[in-house]
Amino acid sequence: MNNKENIRTLSVDIGGSGVKAIVLDITGNPLTQRSRLETPQPPKPEVVINAIKTLASTQGEFDRVSVGFPGVVRNGVTETAVNLDPGWIGFDLATVLSNRLSKPVRVINDADMQGLGAIQGLGVELVITLGTGFGSALFVDGKLVPNLEMGHHPFRKGETYEEQLGRAALERVGDNKWNRRLLKAIATLQRLFNYDSLYIGGGEATRIKSQLPTNVKIIPNITGLLGGIALWRD
CATH class of the missing domain: 3.30.420.40 (ATPase, nucleotide binding domain)
Structure with missing residues (x-):
């Protein structure tokens, strides 16, 4: 080497x-x-x-x-x-x-790897990835909390985050409804994790049209x- x-x-x-x-x-x-x-x-x-x-x-x-x-x-x-x-x-x-x-x-x-490329290492930082599925990673003072797999947890209407916000859902319900769901998810995750920062990545992050809270940042796919x-x- x-x-x-x-x-x-x-x-x-x-x-x-x-x-x-x-x-x-x-x-x-x-x-x-x-x-x-x-x-x-x-x-x-x-x-x-x-x-x-x-x-x-x-x-x-x-x-x-x-x-x-x-x-x-x-x-x-x-x-x-x-x-x-x-x-x-x-x-x-x-x-x-x-x-x-x-x-x-x-x-x-x-999503853990995406998070490692995005986080600042300060406080509670949550990463979600919007692509085929819904990935998630949680970091506390720069340390990874392993195996979160939040995408398969219940979110709303008897469906998981992935079922409501994955690519299949986006194609089925369209950008506007998907964006409204995403804002609901962000509000729910803020209450659940009390995060200092939320980073959103993945191939479908480009479809976000909503005004996001100030502690939420879209990160490029290459992250x-x-x-x-x-x-x-x-």
């Missing part, structure tokens, strides 16, 4: 609709252009890993790999994958991908990749 200052991290974001990759320097700044492939269908582990390998081959040299995955991750093993395929349940993604790329790999929930450097801060 290179000396520490020259270590390059391949950061990968696995989503329900796209798999993205970029190479970061030791401080987390991009060294390459982001590349993206449509998430293969059906999104079983083997075909998604092949997509990552293809993306990696376009990104030049790297020394290690960070992966954001849409589900609960424990010690590199994916435990849930609501928006991918049941084949991911109990799948040791870190080990399998490390063997395929011949590099050390660390895996974390995708999900930029957070990859934090997985190696030991």
